[in-house]
Amino acid sequence: HFEQSQLLQGLPKQFFASLVAKVGKVVAEGHDVINLGQGNPDQPTPDHIVEALKVAAEKPAYHKYSPFRGQQFLKEAIVTFYKREYGVDLDAEKEVAILFGGKAGLVEIPQCLMNPGDIALVPDPGYPDYWSGVELARGVMEYMPLLAENEFLPDYSQIDKSVLEQAKVMFLNYPNNPTGATASKEFFEETIELANKHEICVVHDFAYGAIGFEGKRPVSFLEADGAKDVGIEIYTFSKTYNMAGWRIGFAVGNQSVIEALNLLQDHMYVSIFSAVQEAAAVALLESQQCVDELVSLYESRRSTLIDGLKEIGWDVTAPKGSFFAWLPVPKGYTSESFADYLLEKAHVVVAPGVGFGEYGEGYVRVGLLTDHDRLKEAVERIKALQLF
Numbered sequence: 513h514f515e516q517s518q519l520l521q522g523l524p525k526q527f528f529a530s531l532v533a534k535v536g537k538v539v540a541e542g543h544d545v546i547n548l549g550q551g552n553p554d555q556p557t558p559d560h561i562v563e564a565l566k567v568a569a570e571k572p573a574y575h576k577y578s579p580f581r582g583q584q585f586l587k588e589a590i591v592t593f594y595k596r597e598y599g600v601d602l603d604a605e606k607e608v609a610i611l612f613g614g615k616a617g618l619v620e621i622p623q624c625l626m627n628p629g630d631i632a633l634v635p636d637p638g639y640p641d642y643w644s645g646v647e648l649a650r651g652v653m654e655y656m657p658l659l660a661e662n663e664f665l666p667d668y669s670q671i672d673k674s675v676l677e678q679a680k681v682m683f684l685n686y687p688n689n690p691t692g693a694t695a696s697k698e699f700f701e702e703t704i705e706l707a708n709k710h711e712i713c714v715v716h717d718f719a720y721g722a723i724g725f726e727g728k729r730p731v732s733f734l735e736a737d738g739a740k741d742v743g744i745e746i747y748t749f750s751k752t753y754n755m756a757g758w759r760i761g762f763a764v765g766n767q768s769v770i771e772a773l774n775l776l777q778d779h780m781y782v783s784i785f786s787a788v789q790e791a792a793a794v795a796l797l798e799s800q801q802c803v804d805e806l807v808s809l810y811e812s813r814r815s816t817l818i819d820g821l822k823e824i825g826w827d828v829t830a831p832k833g834s835f836f837a838w839l840p841v842p843k844g845y846t847s848e849s850f851a852d853y854l855l856e857k858a859h860v861v862v863a864p865g866v867g868f869g870e871y872g873e874g875y876v877r878v879g880l881l882t883d884h885d886r887l888k889e890a891v892e893r894i895k896a897l898q899l900f
């Protein structure tokens with residue numbers, strides 16, 4: 513029996529592990545549980561991408577170690593993708609790093625740029641893996657509240673000057689998990705000005721980059737002037753192409769940050785299976801119809817859920833992007849007591865907002881990753897509780 517290192521013991525507790533245990537108990541009791549709490553895309557990877565993997569997997573050359581820092585053809589496909597989708601020019605050699613999923617890059621970044629005690633600015637509520645990365649780098653977190661009245665964007669005027677001076681990294685994420693908010697190019701320009709002034713590296717998590725509603729395409733951080741001087745964007749195949757199990761993503765932007773990521777990864781891994789890289793390149797280069805269809809699917813589920821909840825009297829707002837809705841909890845509940853209540857009485861799972869940070873209190877997160885019938889059924893079960 514070996515004791516865990518202080519580093520491991522100091523990591524933030526995984527809040528949602530306790531939720532998984534609670535759900536497991538209700539399922540074990542034989543109840544029909546509707547799980548709207550997770551973030552795992554329910555649709556399969558499009559066929560043409562799976563086919564590309566099968567063909568590529570048969571190439572003996574790909575059974576050897578892949579080149580360090582990834583295949584050239586994938587880096588070139590990423591360059592083509594960013595130019596086509598966002599009008600952004602990238603250098604395949606210096607401005608692209610291949611990652612084992614977005615999560616790996618997000619967790620690696622603080623180790624690349626921060627020394628112990630340095631500050632990272634982190635959105636609250638936010639994706640919990642930002643905290644893990646900062647802790648692993650022995651950094652210090654300063655939370656930027658995302659408030660409804662500011663459309664869930666951080667208010668930079670509220671950050672202390674001394675904090676800005678010590679901050680090395682700032683995480684942003686739009687379309688946002690968990691709030692479903694999106695950001696404008698003007699907001700990114702304001703961010704770039706602040707980052708330049710205080711020498712902060714902006715890490716924009718664009719995991720939901722493909723998923724914007726009402727015809728509004730999410731803006732890439734790199735579309736804003738000067739973005740590459742101050743930061744990077746992290747993209748993943750997990751959500752755009754339903755490839756969450758494939759573990760592949762990439763970072764694009766500032767050369768020194770890309771070099772740091774590549775250097776850290778040189779010490780940790782070789783590279784992703786080349787057949788996966790080839791299929792990923794196919795995903796980026798071939799028809800994007802599958803992406804349009806996916807966004808339409810989420811948009812129609814969003815209507816089913818949000819219209820249904822409004823009809824039963826719950827005052828909710830539709831997300832602008834991502835596949836999550838961020839719903840205010842009724843009076844008299846905390847996010848956790850309300851999630852427990854829905855699980856026990858309606859067998860509906862939602863994620864308590866407090867799991868995403870202090871400012872997530874007062875909300876629950878609901879995923880659009882279940883088909884219409886189940887979403888309608890969830891609304892009916894909540895209606896029967898006569899909460900509203």
Ligand code: PLP
Pocket residue numbers: 551612613614615616639685689717719747748749750756760761
């Ligand atoms: N960023 C956000 C905001 C996410 O919600 C997720 C996944 O849920 C990720 C990053 C990581 O995605 P992956 O590691 O699958 O690329």
